[in-house]
Amino acid sequence: MLQITFIKENRDKVLNGLKKRNFKNLSLIDETIQLDDSRKKIKFNLEAQLAELNHISKQIGILIKQQNIEEAETFKIKTLKLKDSTKLMQQELNEIENTILKHLYEIPNIPNNLVPEGTSEQDNLEIFKHTANYNLIPNCLPHWDLAKKYNLIDFELGVKITGAGFPVYIGKGARLQRALIQCFLDKNSEAGYTEIVPPFVVNETSAYGTGQLPDKEGQMYFVNEDHLYLIPTSEVPVTNIYRNVLLDNTELPIKLTAYSPCFRREAGSYGKDVRGLNRLHQFEKVEIVRIEKPEDSYSALDEMVEHIKTILESLNLTYRILRLCGGDLGFTSAITYDFEVWSAAQERWLEISSVSNFETYQANRLKLRYKTEGKNQLCHTLNGSSLALPRVLAAILENFQTHEGIVIPEVLVPYTGFNIIN
Structure with missing residues (x-):
């Protein structure tokens, strides 16, 4: 979340940034500033009363030693009134601090200057495109027909076991899925990322820490009895490793990678976007997470983008990179690059990765800092899909x-143990 001091010192910048996002509740900014001014006044008065109460208490002790009981009793009555007053004042302070925190949770991050203007995905800016050198056969089948033809994925069986959006991978389909996971993890490890196997459920504090709550509450699966959330991405548990942590300057940068299943309710999704592997409630993803010094975070972001490009090019897939506009930017992100692969049969682009810099937004929620030059400073956090499997798998199949079958990209053959599905 944004720091209240930052909001007060940069009010116009914050308002302009929120307008760029098409954020409607702009009055929240001035309300929060006014609440913080009230908080300061209440805190000042409370501290003054507590100091007076402490002074009177010492005086009572002196009076009792001097056998001045009558005056001591008068002071005792005064302390009772002060205690009642400070108690009410403390309650008022707690309430106003909780309201400020609630407001801060509802204010999204401020877009970086590089983020283009716009209100929807049509306004996203294409900054790079790579065309792979493969020959498409005429009348390409979509991946859901190929999955059935070669017995790779059973969508109906998933409906029987759980419901729509929970596919069952079979035989070479399962092996290809596992090959992609291992290949992506290996490439991330070779690039200096330390592999993590995190929990796949998190508590409420962790979900607030990375910004899934309260923004994405309706999209997360919730275990009511234990008050736990199924993770929408391993970004959540991996980043929360460093919640309430003060790092030493020498420990940065931190580069982590993790595989996990991901669970998303995808409420409101419909139509062609949900066909086959296009949109699932459970899917697998390999993630990269970085914790950086502020001055290094944008070079780290560029490095992450280049790393994901090398993975996609090793798969020989046609893809493009979009810089998201303000209106399409995620709640916690300062800047996001989306990677999309071309679907030959569907004749459309499919998103397979988002790479984001959150600057200090998550770190402020997480209380994630590092020591530098005698003071503690908020870190910058970044993350990216490296990669999300369903649409990568769909693109490979399509x-x-x-005419002989589905050829496996050369880079995956050591992992699959076969070079064609036929």
Whole structure:
């Protein structure tokens, strides 16, 4: 979340940034500033009363030693009134601090200057495109037909076991899925990321820490009895490793990678976007997470983008990179690059990765700081999909189909143990 001091010192910048996001509740900014001014006044008066109460208490002790009981009793009555007053004042302070915190949770991050203007995905800016060198056969089948033809994925069986959006991978489909996970993890490890196996459920504090709550509460699966959330991405548990942590200057940067299943309710999704592997309630993803010094975070972001480009090019997939506009930016992100692969059969782009810099937004929620030059400073956090599996798998099936079968990208053959699905 944004720091209240930052909001007060940069009110116009914050308002302009929120307008760029198409954020409607702009009055929240001035309300929060006014509440903080009230908080300061109450805190000042409370501290003055507590100091007076402490002074009177010492005087009572002196009077009792001097056998001045009558005057001591008068002071005791005064302390009772002061205690009642300070108690009410403390309650008022607690209430106003909780309201400020609630407001801060509802204010999204401020877009970086590089973020283009716009209100929807049509306004996203294409900054790079790579065309792979493979030959598409005419009348390509979509991946859901290929999955059925070669017995790779059973969508109906998933409906029987759980419900729509929970596919069952079979035989070579399961092996290809596992190959992608291992390949992505290996490439991330080779790039200097330390592998983590995190929990796949998190508590409420962790979900607030990375910004899934309260913004995405309706999209998360909730275990009511234990008050736990199924993770929408391993970004949540991995980043929360460093919640309430003060790092030494020498420990940065931190580079982590993790595989996990991801669970998303995807409420409100419908139509062609949900066909086959396009949109699932459970899917697998390999993530990269970085914790950086503020001055290094944008070079780290560029490095992450280049790293994901090398993975996609090793798979020989046609893809493009978009810089998201303000209106399409995620709640916690200062800047996001989306990677999309081309779906030959569907003749559309499919998002397979988002790479974001959150600057200090998550770190402020997490209380994640590092020591530098005698003071503690908020870190910058970043994360990216490296990669989300369903649409990568869909693109491989569709783009590499031939009359003989589906050819496996060369980089995956050591992991699958086969070079064609037929």
